[in-house]
Amino acid sequence: MFGISIRLHYSWFVIFTLVIWALSRDYFPKVYPHWSPAISITAGVITSLLFFASLLAHELMHSLVAQRYGIPVKAITLFIFGGVSQIAEEPHDARTEFRIAVAGPLTSIILGGIFWGLWYLLPPAFDVIAAVSFWLGWINILLAVFNMVPGFPLDGGRVLRSIIWWRTGNLRRATRLASNIGRGIGFMFIFGGVWLVFTGDWSSGIWLGLIGWFLASAAANSYHQMVMQQALEGHEVSEIVSRDCISVAPDLNIERLVNEYILPTGRRCFAVVREGITLGLVTLQEVKGVLRDMRSRVVVAQIMKPMDRLKQVTPDADLATVLNILTQENVNQLPVMVDGQMVGMVTRENLLNFVSRHERESA
Ligand SMILES: [Zn+2]
16 A cells, blocks of 8 residues: 555464454443344454554554655554554654654544544444444544553654654654653553453453563664664774685585684684685574584585575665664675675674674763
């Protein structure tokens, strides 16, 4: 939709089934005992679908506002705890962040108002539609209220961060404060959950505890992510590339690779080179995949990752981009290439060292 791919995480199917179950087996039969089971189930399914459509509308509005300010949005994913918009980069200024953040809760409030309006205006003959509208109105308002809790990375936390950012001009301080509040709220939820479990409402307790745990870890992660991003931005691969990359011949067997290269040097990654041309990389990960008694019979060319299947970077690539590629590809190193020639390697370790050096200097 609007150039944004909409994805369903497998955990979404769990919550979708639970919501249908809770509505058609519990809520509707209790509140409307005169309904037949078929009506309760139909109403339950329709209500769940509209509920997740509302959630999608909330996320879509965040994404559309971001797009309007020139920030690309990759995807919206619905999962067990709701929805996330994968917005490719952080907003450039406080005002943009504020607008992107409020767009979602505002959408939920408007939807809540529309559903409640419908419930209020419908004549008694339409009691099924009215009942569905009432529940949807209530859940949308709840969604807006919950998301406006001022703990980062919830929408309310983003609003808070944008206000502190705007007042102090310091994004980092704003993020630290907003995400500390986010962690605090997460822990409060966890304690609330434990309390509920001990007072007998264990299903609500576990649920609240899980949401709290998710919030607390998301808050901590997004702060670390931002610190890394800020330290790396504006710096190039050439500043940290390791050029002393050891190369090995393609017909070297794994036993010799281990005994003559890995053990004496402590390195984890080697370039496989024939006549000055880099064919691929071989890392500890591939070596571990070869059975011990096969190691004398397998050569590196058989297990290496060939160059054309590896993501590569140039010496002038931005370090923040490199971190993104490492995370997305789930690898620990990338070859640094100039005109098809490998000139060195950039590793996750290089990046982390660079960040801690940067931290020490700015402290
Ligand atoms: Zn939101």
